[in-house]
Amino acid sequence: MLVIKNLKANVEGKEILKGINLEIKAGEVHAIMGPNGSGKSTLANVLAGNGGYEVTSGEIYFEGKDLVELAPEDRAREGIFLAFQYPIEIPGISNATFLKTALNEVRKYHGKPEATPKEFLELLKEKSGVLGMDPQFISRSVNVGFSGGEKKRNEILQMLMLQPKLALLDETDSGLDIDALKIVSSGVNVFKNKDNAVLLVTHYQRLLNYIVPDYVHVLSQGRIIKSGGKELALELEEKGYDWIKNDELIEENV
Amino acid sequence: MGNDLLNVIELSDFNLPTMKNEDWKYTNVAPILKNNYVLGTSLGYENYLSLPLNDYFFKDFDYYKVVFINGIFVNELSDLTGLESGIIVDSLTNFQKNNSEILANHLNKYSAIDNGFNELNNTLSTNGLVVFVPKGKVVDKPIQILYLNGDSNENVLSVPKNLIIAEENSQATIIANYHGIKGKEYLTNIVTEVYAGKNSIVDFYKIQLEEENSYHVEKVQAYQEANSLFNHYNFTFGGSITRNDINTCLNDENIESHFYGLYLAHKEQHVDNHTFVDHAKPNCMSNELYKGILDGKSRGVFNGKIMVRRDAQKTNAYQSNKAVLLSKNAIIDTKPQLEIFADDVKCSHGAAVGQLDENSEFYIKSRGIPKDIAKSMLIRAFAADVIEKIKIDELREQINHLVFEHLNRVEVKNN
Numbered sequence: 001m002l003v004i005k006n007l008k009a010n011v012e013g014k015e016i017l018k019g020i021n022l023e024i025k026a027g028e029v030h031a032i033m034g035p036n037g038s039g040k041s042t043l044a045n046v047l048a049g050n051g052g053y054e055v056t057s058g059e060i061y062f063e064g065k066d067l068v069e070l071a072p073e074d075r076a077r078e079g080i081f082l083a084f085q086y087p088i089e090i091p092g093i094s095n096a097t098f099l100k101t102a103l104n105e106v107r108k109y110h111g112k113p114e115a116t117p118k119e120f121l122e123l124l125k126e127k128s129g130v131l132g133m134d135p136q137f138i139s140r141s142v143n144v145g146f147s148g149g150e151k152k153r154n155e156i157l158q159m160l161m162l163q164p165k166l167a168l169l170d171e172t173d174s175g176l177d178i179d180a181l182k183i184v185s186s187g188v189n190v191f192k193n194k195d196n197a198v199l200l201v202t203h204y205q206r207l208l209n210y211i212v213p214d215y216v217h218v219l220s221q222g223r224i225i226k227s228g229g230k231e232l233a234l235e236l237e238e239k240g241y242d243w244i245k246n247d248e249l250i251e252e253n254v
Numbered sequence: 255m256g257n258d259l260l261n262v263i264e265l266s267d268f269n270l271p272t273m274k275n276e277d278w279k280y281t282n283v284a285p286i287l288k289n290n291y292v293l294g295t296s297l298g299y300e301n302y303l304s305l306p307l308n309d310y311f312f313k314d315f316d317y318y319k320v321v322f323i324n325g326i327f328v329n330e331l332s333d334l335t336g337l338e339s340g341i342i343v344d345s346l347t348n349f350q351k352n353n354s355e356i357l358a359n360h361l362n363k364y365s366a367i368d369n370g371f372n373e374l375n376n377t378l379s380t381n382g383l384v385v386f387v388p389k390g391k392v393v394d395k396p397i398q399i400l401y402l403n404g405d406s407n408e409n410v411l412s413v414p415k416n417l418i419i420a421e422e423n424s425q426a427t428i429i430a431n432y433h434g435i436k437g438k439e440y441l442t443n444i445v446t447e448v449y450a451g452k453n454s455i456v457d458f459y460k461i462q463l464e465e466e467n468s469y470h471v472e473k474v475q476a477y478q479e480a481n482s483l484f485n486h487y488n489f490t491f492g493g494s495i496t497r498n499d500i501n502t503c504l505n506d507e508n509i510e511s512h513f514y515g516l517y518l519a520h521k522e523q524h525v526d527n528h529t530f531v532d533h534a535k536p537n538c539m540s541n542e543l544y545k546g547i548l549d550g551k552s553r554g555v556f557n558g559k560i561m562v563r564r565d566a567q568k569t570n571a572y573q574s575n576k577a578v579l580l581s582k583n584a585i586i587d588t589k590p591q592l593e594i595f596a597d598d599v600k601c602s603h604g605a606a607v608g609q610l611d612e613n614s615e616f617y618i619k620s621r622g623i624p625k626d627i628a629k630s631m632l633i634r635a636f637a638a639d640v641i642e643k644i645k646i647d648e649l650r651e652q653i654n655h656l657v658f659e660h661l662n663r664v665e666v667k668n669n
Binding site for chain 2: 048049050051052072073076077081084087090091092093094096097098101102105162
């Protein structure tokens with residue numbers, strides 16, 4: 001589904017990603033872990049097409065299409081979804097308007113008719129039910145006056161409504177208490193199936209108790225320095241990131 | 255009708271302000287002076303009756319209807335059916351005939367002649383609007399006034415004078431709705447006086463939708479008694495050069511004043527808003543929120559003055575003005591002016607100028623929403639906190655519509 005080859009990217013002229021190689025197949029859950037400043041969020045933003053990040057070399061293919069050339073709205077329509085670390089507040093635009101506009105743009109791209117008001121409401125009811133959201137939220141402005149947990153839940157709701165092929169979750173666990181974490185995780189678990197994929201970006205192992213990854217990658221200074229199964233996350237939790245850094249240092253010295 | 259029969263006004267006879275005047279530093283009125291104007295009232299109103307006047311009114315809510323054409327109160331097009339007895343909505347001329355004593359107590363009592371435009375209005379204004387709400391009365395529906403100005407063949411000068419008298423414990427909502435007639439350049443030069451008596455509530459909406467080759471100047475002067483509340487909502491869409499002066503004097507205790515403004519400009523439009531909140535007595539509160547959206551080669555000016563006089567202890571006075579520039583050729587000049595002579599007060603002001611936020615735009619686009627709609631959403635988001643202050647639900651969405659229509663951008667509606 002996603003193939004990243006030797007990806008390098010700059011933020012404000014500074015190289016943050018220094019050669020990433022990664023392949024994600026349908027049905028897989030990958031976790032990218034790493035210390036602050038390692039480039040985790042940069043990777044998520046580059047994949048979603050944030051204009052503040054410049055790809056300097058390398059390739060990204062999504063379902064065989066060159067992603068680097070695609071505008072962010074087209075990436076979304078092709079099936080990439082980024083759940084933001086810091087979701088944006090949009091006063092004056094209701095969640096209903098926002099979700100309906102997004103849903104219909106994606107449907108239009110795929111040659112499907114717009115959702116009827118009834119279809120939209122039924123879909124919304126089903127998906128917001130998964131996340132235990134108060135139906136009143138729909139008439140409120142996007143993320144305005146939402147708590148940190150509500151904002152993250154709203155990101156997951158948008159994901160469930162749009163049904164992307166690849167969901168990128170950027171530090172979705174940050175700032176969540178345990179109850180909110182469980183709800184958000186259950187939303188992701190309802191979402192995932194054999195035809196889609198999830199890339200979790202997280203600093204902590206905690207999230208991975210609820211969303212179990214097939215692969216864990218450790219990112220440090222813009223490179224994936226170690227990959228493994230879900231047990232790698234536990235090892236990281238136990239020994240800290242220094243363990244890998246030292247390990248890597250030793251390997252390099254040998 | 256030939257020009258010889260019309261009353262031709264030479265503006266050079268009036269001492270109109272120049273850019274050397276500190277209060278007019280950023281607004282050049284020279285283009286206004288290049289025309290000679292005929293006084294609108296001398297044209298009569300009969301020629302305009304075939305225009306779709308009803309289309310110019312804000313709809314879908316109940317209101318009392320008043321029509322002014324080039325400064326003439328048109329009785330046959332107005333509809334004040336159901337207005338409670340004692341409440342008067344009439345032309346200044348009629349009010350003078352029937353209520354000369356009340357008029358003498360209020361007319362020209364609040365607004366001083368600050369400049370040549372005020373003098374022009376004062377000298378030539380023979381007509382205008384009076385809203386009189388006697389003690390304890392509440393006007394049950396908004397009073398919506400359509401001011402239609404301009405002419406296809408003549409440069410018209412309209413000089414309406416508005417006087418709103420809200421006596422003790424009364425309440426009224428006014429919607430002043432300015433529209434233009436396609437044709438020659440014209441000048442609308444208004445003076446509005448508002449008297450808000452003790453415990454009264456006055457909501458005043460001004461929506462300026464004049465033709466884009468027109469000039470529009472208004473001075474609003476409010477005078478507030480104890481415990482009164484005056485809300486002024488100011489929306490500017492039209493006009494080539496627009497200048498608003500909105501002033502209030504809080505001349506007793508426990509008074510509240512709110513000034514909300516949203517102005518849009520594109521092409522080469524120029525919009526200048528000057529506000530002055532004069533805190534003369536203790537324990538009052540004022541709050542001001544102005545926002546500008548500037549596209550093309552347009553220019554905005556905001557000057558917000560707050561005076562807290564020596565007696566005005568425990569004053570709370572806030573001011574915020576923000577502008578978003580949609581093009582690199584748009585300009586805003588903004589100047590807050592706080593003059594505080596009391597020592598126990600809370601005052602703040604803030605100004606911000608910027609572009610639409612790129613990170614927010616990316617957020618919206620990352621949901622599959624195209625760039626033009628993303629930008630429209632951010633424009634709506636920027637204007638939202640002013641528009642949400644509108645108390646009439648149906649008016650709110652119509653104002654939102656005008657924002658997108660005026661900027662010629664795809665509309666975003668909540669449904």
